[in-house]
Amino acid sequence: MTATTGTDDGRDDCDGRGGLDDRAELARLLPPATGFDLPPGRHEHHRERLMNQIDHDTAAASARDRTPDRAPSRPRLLRPSFLAPVTALALAGALVAGYSAQGGGETAVRADSGASASERAGQAQPVALVLNRISDAAAKSDAGPVRDDQFVYVRSQVQGGDLTSGKLVTGPLAEREIWYAQKPGPQKRLGYIREGGETLPINAEFGDTDGTREGISRPTYRWLAALPTDPRRLLDHLTALTPESERQEHAQAVFEQIGYLIRETVLPPETAAALYRAAALIPGVTEAPDAVDALGRHGVGIAREDRGSSTRSEWVFDPEGLAFLGSRTFLTADTAIGAKGALFDAQAVLKRSVVDEGGVRPQD
Template identity: 60%
Template sequence: MTGTDNGREAYAAERAELARLLPPAPGTDLPPGRHEHHRERLMNLIDDDTARTRGRNGADAQDRARERAGRPDRSRLLRPSFLAPATALAVAGALVLGYAAQNGGGPADTGDTRSVSQVLLRMSDAAGRSDALPIRDDQFLYTRGTGRDVDLTSGKAVIGPLEESESWYSQKPGPQKKLGLIRQGGHTSPINAELGDSEGTRPGLNRPTYRWLATLPTDPRQLLDYFDEITPKFEGEDRDQALFESIGGLVGHALLPPDTAAGLFEAVALIPGVTRTPDAVDALGRKGVGIARDDERSGVRTEWVFDPEDLSYLGWSSHLTRDTEYGKKGDFMGDSAVIETAVVDKAGVKPQS
């Protein structure tokens, strides 16, 4: 084996270790597959830095040129601050209030005496009673929201400004190369197929259309087992955290059929380590009840934030639970807030008021 081969093996091992140690993108502002897409882009940034170091050590210039050919500038990890169309949770507010009224009660009791399982079961019951209309295959799910990025490329968490955005997600069946549109910072851009989907992204975990979601099992245990099958696996990860984030991608991204929503809430209640936090806050400063889980590997807590009166979904927030190389315990690690959701007939067009 040559010295070059040894160097390349060492480099590959170092990259794998960096990928294992790198915390997953906190929160649920992106569809699950987009989290890994941007994580890979950050790893490519590390590759570029390593390539420059290799160049100073006499590595082949042609290899470096091929590695960098066609790559954009990755001086900042690009992660739109809000890409979270409505979920059944966004619809669940009125449903929970309606359910409480039908049972002679007031707004849902979210006091400290109720466990996370009880809160999630109430959400499940309310969602299952919904008569929300499904979205058609030729329509788009529109969301307007706001949030803040945290840039980790410098090795420290750098908080970006609060930035509003709008998104339109297509519901077309079959593989699609254009998944919708996003409008942010005065610019409108297409949402392209997932990385590696050269024929287009099919409906599924990375593209959760209403039609696909309606095919999922509704039994919470079967649903959790199914998510365990379809959620990508990575060495060294906390599998329960991966499932929490995978379901959170739908909680923060998809319009869910009532039965699917009910099953998802109960499935979340089955995940070890999920807790209820009474003082969660979204990107707009709205205080609510948090459904949270700590990722012990990365030291990040992610909280889904719900209105304390009607349990409607508000957004998410995350912070560090211990000192890490990125910051101190309690440091902010990202958030978002839902402002408006609707079903529209054409991408790029705002819903009628």
């Protein structure tokens, strides 16, 4: 059935306001847009956690400045469970500020605005085929299950960026080992991390005085297994849980959050399969032919670019079995903090396993 406005002879009968009435009629016919928001208070919660980390880093930098004869210490990593979302927010703020100062663009808008549903479907079709293949391979995995009293072990080669000086300085490649505790309920010790020969505890997230519960920032195997396996429902759920920022496209934040989940966890096969199909539904996700991880391993790439912050994040998969190899994030334009192509971070996963004791390497 076709909806029409105006008189029978096709002319507009709205005294020259046909454009406005046409838009109103289209708005009436189209279904309302679906949106997701964080629960009340969560914006302030994440902002406060970020400010605490900035204060901590500033104090540490001042202490180093007061002792010039001392060799600079290796920069500490953020708590791994907190690293992905906070890094995204902090980086987006720094990049947008620099990019805007150079006249490079305005505040980022939602990635799904400005395109029709049919256009988005057409753009997503090629990458959806690739992600469906990756999903099918993940569904055949024999990973897990993981008991509540065990630890997920991940060994990687990583590179990280430092913005302390106001410029992006990428550190050298280093080995990192992480043991994630799977115990349910609020925990004050989330596991252990070993880098540079030193093993340190991973403490609860900033602000979690009673301990951090399992969830989007502490994804235990049990929590992951309880996620929806329908791709659309899963994407909606993760979108609602992922913090928003005015300086980063929310779709980019969700893409990076999924990247964190596939990078440093042991995923139930059904959840892994659903995550890849959910990623195919994110506007702006594309295939990245011949992507490269932190070790220079080439593979099938899945990427998304955040034009507001001039960054591009890529996932890399083995071209044969489509297993996840690693990821990287880099600048896509010259900005105040670095030149186009500068590497912000990169990872190459070498081993995943499940162990009974934190800080102890797997036997095999």
